[in-house]
Amino acid sequence: MKTVKVWDIAIRIFHWSLVAAFVTAYLSEDELGLHVNAGYVVTGLVLFRVIWGFVGSHYARFSEFVRSPVSVISYLRSLRSKHPQHYLGHNPAGGWMIIALLVALTATCVSGMKLYAIEEGKGPLANTQTQTLIPSAEAHEAGEHANGPEAAGEKTWEEIHEAAVNITLGLIVLHIAGVIISSRLHRESLVKAMITGNKNTEE
Numbered sequence: 001m002k003t004v005k006v007w008d009i010a011i012r013i014f015h016w017s018l019v020a021a022f023v024t025a026y027l028s029e030d031e032l033g034l035h036v037n038a039g040y041v042v043t044g045l046v047l048f049r050v051i052w053g054f055v056g057s058h059y060a061r062f063s064e065f066v067r068s069p070v071s072v073i074s075y076l077r078s079l080r081s082k083h084p085q086h087y088l089g090h091n092p093a094g095g096w097m098i099i100a101l102l103v104a105l106t107a108t109c110v111s112g113m114k115l116y117a118i119e120e121g122k123g124p125l126a127n128t129q130t131q132t133l134i135p136s137a138e139a140h141e142a143g144e145h146a147n148g149p150e151a152a153g154e155k156t157w158e159e160i161h162e163a164a165v166n167i168t169l170g171l172i173v174l175h176i177a178g179v180i181i182s183s184r185l186h187r188e189s190l191v192k193a194m195i196t197g198n199k200n201t202e203e
Contacts, residue, residue, distance in 0.1 A: 006088050007197040008057040010048075015194055018045045022105075026165070036116060036123070043109040046102055059088065065095035072096060084185050088199055091182065097175050104168040111161035118154045 007015075025038035053062040065087075072092040078085040085091070090098060110125075117126035179190045193199050 001200045003198050004088060004201050005197055006059050006199045007194055008060060009197065010052060010056065011060050012194055012197055014045055014049055014052070018042065018049075018105075021045060022168075026169075032120075036112075039109055039112050042105060043113075046105050046109065049102060059090075062099075065090035065092075066099060067092040067095060079181070079185060086186055088201060094175075094178060094182070097171065097178060101168065101171050101175065104164060104171055107164040108161065108168055111157055111164050115154065115157045115161050118157060 021038050021041040025035055025042060028034040028038060052060055055061075058064055075085050075092040113123045113125045116123045120126075183190045188199060
């Protein structure tokens with residue numbers, strides 16, 4: 001057995017920072033300022049991960065872990081055998097899970113910023129001509145929304161944002177399940193590896 005450095009420090013900081021930022025955003029829905037700032041952190045982290053997926057270390061690059069559907073099916077079938085396929089970096093299923101999470105998080109962030117622009121007239125997607133539909137917290141609680149196309153647009157983006165969040169949560173549950181199953185089958189701690197950056201291998 002030898003120890004191999006798999007996850008670089010940037011990936012490890014990104015991973016745990018994203019966990020903290022997403023949890024903060026999810027739990028602070030009623031605290032607009034904190035919710036928005038946490039959302040910006042998530043947005044920045046997602047942008048970083050996309051860039052790092054092209055210029056980062058070997059195991060962090062998309063080219064290393066985004067494999068064909070055939071490879072994914074082959075890997076999933078191998079899990080039923082006594083000797084499942086093993087990968088130092090992301091396995092084929094885990095690789096596509098990373099892509100799905102990045103897409104879902106992007107949809108969550110963009111829809112959140114659009115909703116913030118419509119409701120508060122603020123943020124990077126705000127139009128200087130857009131007027132705030134909810135002039136005060138009291139009006140929001142009382143349900144005093146403006147009528148017309150803008151209100152309909154607000155409702156649409158609200159639904160998109162909520163759907164994106166729910167999809168993200170579902171993917172997170174699947175991701176955690178995948179980590180647990182993979183850790184048991186391969187007799188390694190993927191959580192520890194994401195903390196230390198190291199994995200043990202016989203190769």
